[in-house]
Amino acid sequence: MNTVNINDGNITDLDAYMLELGRRAATASKSLAVASRASKDKALRIAADLLREQAAVILEANAKDIALAEAQNLPAARLDRILLNEGRLESIAQALEAIADLPDPVGDVIKHWTVEHNELDISRIRVPLGVIGVIYESRPNVTADAAALCLKSGNAVILRGSSEIMNSAAAIAACFETALRRAELDPFCVQLISTADRAAVGLLLGGLDNKVDVIVPRGGKSLVARVQEEARIPVFAHLDGICHSYIHKDADLQMAIDVVLNAKMRRVGICGATETVLIDRDCASTYLPAIAEALIAAGCELRGEADGQAIEPRLVQANEADWGTEYLDNILSIRIVDNIEAAMQHIADYSSNHTDAIITANADAAEIFLKNVDSAIVMHNCSTQFADGGEFGMGAEIGIATGRFHARGPVGLDQLTTFKYAVRGHGQTRPK
């Protein structure tokens, strides 16, 4: 086997390099899968310490990325995503320590039972998935967050940051390599792809000769779409967050105003932001103007149809495309619906199955909505912006998945594991 020097920055044979990354990750994952909680947490705490100790080195690397980004005239918002400073580094370090504090999912007995007729003692036990590929864009902190979540859940990770954060990501990844060695874990548990060649992404999505078990994309819609299109292995992701807040006729008006304002405007750029409000016709004449007033006062453009405009003239004309648009902006579409069935039908037609909420004081209506709406997260009387692993009490998340397989909703430590069955007997043989 050719050994490829993966740290020299002169990668001549991309295929061989990527396959070597895959082999190293697969080998590392075997020992990491059975590593003690103490050693994993030790590595995480040492990595946190190193992020602080090496702050000057990391910020110097980040300054190179920023200089390159400025030379390319990247927009200010993108520069801000790339930027690290002492405060942000401290936050990253604290996030690692918070992950160290979380319980270890590996080895958890999910279920335990004894089969009556054969006396087998059966446990379903959490085990790591194996090797996770994480592809992300311009946030250097994802390097540390993703590495830490994978490490804690016993998975080796292959990281691929965008080219605009190569120097920052490499400096952060170096802290993990050192930390893994000091904790006596395989340093290849965390590997960063050290080439900007975009073909590396295609190879990773192909699974590197069955060495990578799952891909997690972190970034914009075009990245996720490419990953979902090209990946030949499972992907934990969501393409869109077209979330709905439905104001049922029995909603408390003040609650509806407060919740919708937060669901839309707290942060307009996150996937859990509400993009469409549905309002029952029975309450629209009074509720729509009050809700519209609060949103417009907060700087939101509202789009709606003729029946809504007749009640609230400040609604801009909506067209069919609005119902399927994730604005990620100060824009909200509003539709008046005849009843809860019409609201659920609208959601079935347009939702991206991420998060959809009903606001109502009617418990029966709430249960109908929670049962019938087929989204990863369904909510009653709260803001869709709570769609987040931290807010769910999972400690941290690597993303939110809208697929139906394995992980659905916030992808935290538990969702980065699979399980096996341990069967304990006393010499039983199976009858004919």
Add this chain to the structure above:
Amino acid sequence: MNTVNINDGNITDLDAYMLELGRRAATASKSLAVASRASKDKALRIAADLLREQAAVILEANAKDIALAEAQNLPAARLDRILLNEGRLESIAQALEAIADLPDPVGDVIKHWTVEHNELDISRIRVPLGVIGVIYESRPNVTADAAALCLKSGNAVILRGSSEIMNSAAAIAACFETALRRAELDPFCVQLISTADRAAVGLLLGGLDNKVDVIVPRGGKSLVARVQEEARIPVFAHLDGICHSYIHKDADLQMAIDVVLNAKMRRVGICGATETVLIDRDCASTYLPAIAEALIAAGCELRGEADGQAIEPRLVQANEADWGTEYLDNILSIRIVDNIEAAMQHIADYSSNHTDAIITANADAAEIFLKNVDSAIVMHNCSTQFADGGEFGMGAEIGIATGRFHARGPVGLDQLTTFKYAVRGHGQTRPK
């Protein structure tokens, strides 16, 4: 949209036909997902009754399949798999009633908690996967078993039996269609592909325009290999069942003999049959002859290496290929290993990650094995032939999966579901 008559047996446009099947299944799955347990169980019980009432019709259809198979000179074992009779029909009917008796997985609250800092009440609730494609070979009973498991778990199913059971499968599927109508469920919850065109399988594996969520192949290795290779959607399957029984030096000899004899010889043709026995060198000189004697007396050919042959001359010479072979026959490979680490390394190298067992009276050794062997099922002191959903107390299984995603091990009702989060609040908004 062109409507395709799917029951006329004259299918001229396969693409349109398959897409129509997919659309109907997807629509049916929506109402089935929220159907009551009572209506699903009613359909299952009516289907069981119809299998009995329509026995003459079904056996006549089966006689046609048998006549065609005989005309093709299919081997006797294959004819026996195709054959139905009153007794087998009664068994199929009873299996449907047993599935009706099982608890409904849909709506089960898998986990429930309240998040302290935001007071959100969160439930993780089982919901159906959606539409399941089942591709199977020459056993007509799979038509009923698979339909029943999918129906009970709230999933619409598209069935594809091999051409040699087309008449039998159609007669059984007709019972389900009638039963679904009588239970006031969408009759398209259970659909059988009514063309022998093999291209239909390829279309099904492509997902029918995102209408099919998962494929379950039931049959021989070539079928599973084709499905795994071609499917563009998730597959629940295992390709091989290369299962190991490891006789640790602290094993009770009589238990080792009894368990290995059962693990290999109870039924040699099932995926949970042991194909390789590993024996610790420390006990080989006494244990190997005793175990070999029992197996040879039962008609099993034993293959081994020079060190084994020195102890037990009746071992036929094994070669490298033996360790990776699923014999499904009266043949067993035996290797002497230095210790538990060597045994686990052999299993890591050759196991198909289906089921692997250790026989030992040493609890520490057992726990090391159960923790470190990375197979869907790991066992201590029992026969690998217990690798079965029924023996696990799951009631019934649609197959066994060796993949790491979603379903692993026996695929029963629970594994045919996914989940969603229901979040209940009292007007909470998320702080900045």
